[in-house]
Amino acid sequence: MDAATVALIIIIIGALLILLEALSPGAFIVIPGTVLVIVGIIGYIVPDFLFSIYSPITALVLAIPITLITIKMYQLLAKPVPPTTTVTDSLIGKKGKVTVTTSPGNLKGKVRIGMDIWSADSEEEIGVGEAVEVIKAEGVHVTVKKKE
Secondary structure (H helix, E strand, O other): OOHHHHHHHHHHHHHHHHHHHHHOOOOOOHHHHHHHHHHHHHHHHOHHHOOOOHHHHHHHHHHHHHHHHHHHHHHHHOOOOOOOOOOHHHHOOOEEEEEEOEEOOEOOEEEEEOOEEEEEEEOOOEOOOOEEEEEEEEOOEEEEEEOO
């Protein structure tokens, strides 16, 4: 197989890796894909390059800046966002529904507030399906009363 054919094969493999990265971002296969495309282009222009010691050395030298550029690009595209948390004080006054019967002094009761399920107790027994309002929140459990 001549050097031009090998260079074209390397370019095609590199382009396929870049395409795969476009279809599933974050896999970082764009790095070897880009290195292969560049090495393939150089090998196509200078055929003796592919079968010399300079080909793998060039690939390694290219991989470092391409990796750094790729990481920076991903950081710009998807800036990290701190996780959202629910402060228990923010639950006071919220409305919800009982999913497991609540009773005084018993944290086995459960209520759904928004999309979250919280352990709950109450001053009186409240049955499943009843609408409730949070009157106190402590740690990971809430105290509720029947909604009036």
